[in-house]
Amino acid sequence: NHAKRSGDRTRFFSPSMADELYQREVLQVRFIDALARNGLSLHFQPQFCLVSGKLIGAEALCRWQDDTLGWVSPGDFIPLAEEQGLIGRLGDWVLDAACRQLERWEAQGKAFPGRLCVNVSAQQMDDPQLAEHVQRLTARVAPGRIGLELTESGLMRNPDQTVSITRALRAAGFGMAIDDFGTGYSSLTYLKRFAADTLKIDMSFVQDMLESSHDRAIVATIIAMAQTLGMRTVAEGVETHDQAEALKALGCSGVQGFYFGRPVDADSFAAHWL
Ligand code: C2E
Numbered sequence: 001n002h003a004k005r006s007g008d009r010t011r012f013f014s015p016s017m018a019d020e021l022y023q024r025e026v027l028q029v030r031f032i033d034a035l036a037r038n039g040l041s042l043h044f045q046p047q048f049c050l051v052s053g054k055l056i057g058a059e060a061l062c063r064w065q066d067d068t069l070g071w072v073s074p075g076d077f078i079p080l081a082e083e084q085g086l087i088g089r090l091g092d093w094v095l096d097a098a099c100r101q102l103e104r105w106e107a108q109g110k111a112f113p114g115r116l117c118v119n120v121s122a123q124q125m126d127d128p129q130l131a132e133h134v135q136r137l138t139a140r141v142a143p144g145r146i147g148l149e150l151t152e153s154g155l156m157r158n159p160d161q162t163v164s165i166t167r168a169l170r171a172a173g174f175g176m177a178i179d180d181f182g183t184g185y186s187s188l189t190y191l192k193r194f195a196a197d198t199l200k201i202d203m204s205f206v207q208d209m210l211e212s213s214h215d216r217a218i219v220a221t222i223i224a225m226a227q228t229l230g231m232r233t234v235a236e237g238v239e240t241h242d243q244a245e246a247l248k249a250l251g252c253s254g255v256q257g258f259y260f261g262r263p264v265d266a267d268s269f270a271a272h273w274l
Pocket residue numbers: 045060061062063073074075078091094119120121149179180203236237238239256257258259263
């Protein structure tokens with residue numbers, strides 16, 4: 001009675017399926033609780049200029065440590081938040097927390113250079129007022145200190161509305177990056193219209209570029225295209241010195257990855273990088 005027969009009208013739940021459902025339920029309830037009780041935190045990963053070696057900013061990455069479940073990966077709770085219609089609340093919390101952190105570092109005499117980048121989910125783009133909303137939430141800091149990252153696949157969910165939102169945000173002074181670039185299907189026409197100033201090269205290409213001439217060619221093409229369009233490139237997931245050297249030789253502007261620094265909490269970030 002534990003069989004899961006496809007094509008059969010009667011489907012039995014196997015113990016593992018029941019387990020999985022139960023786990024999801026638990027995860028969901030606990031996530032809602034974390035969101036309501038300020039149980040989330042941000043970690044920060046440095047980004048560097050490949051030419052000068054200087055810190056150019058950081059990416060803020062959401063973290064959730066549950067009392068009983070331990071650390072839950074954003075790869076698990078971000079999709080959950082999206083399914084539950086909670087990503088707007090999470091996105092608001094992240095933006096506010098990022099701005100407060102910029103203020104806190106400043107108050108500590110730790111000047112943060114460049115941009116603090118925050119991930120924006122595709123679903124947040126469903127709100128036609130998102131640009132105004134982001135401006136209200138980040139009013140405590142200058143817009144030029146905040147970068148917004150949107151995944152390439154996310155941009156194409158509702159491309160016309162996304163074009164107008166990204167243009168409004170750029171006009172207001174925010175930085176705008178296309179995340180995981182190379183894995184989505186954005187057309188070149190839209191790429192120009194999105195008004196981004198940075199392409200983040202997806203780590204899958206970066207990590208294989210020394211072994212695969214195919215991936216190296218993709219990285220080279222993305223960098224060349226960005227230069228033509230007047231955009232910066234930031235390579236994600238740089239784990240070795242050789243990858244960094246290869247990216248530099250290809251003219252990549254910025255890097256982020258474990259080789260340069262892992263995501264860490266605000267105090268560690270300040271101690272290491274500010
Ligand atoms: P992402 O925006 O592409 O962020 C980069 C991810 O790559 C992060 O994973 C980071 O820890 C990881 N990473 C950085 N350098 C390296 C490296 O050298 N090697 C490897 N293997 N990984 C590296 P993380 O923190 O687990 O986040 C995963 C994804 O979850 C993010 O991908 C982003 O899409 C999403 N996410 C995280 N925080 C937020 C958030 O606040 N809001 C939204 N909407 N999404 C978020």
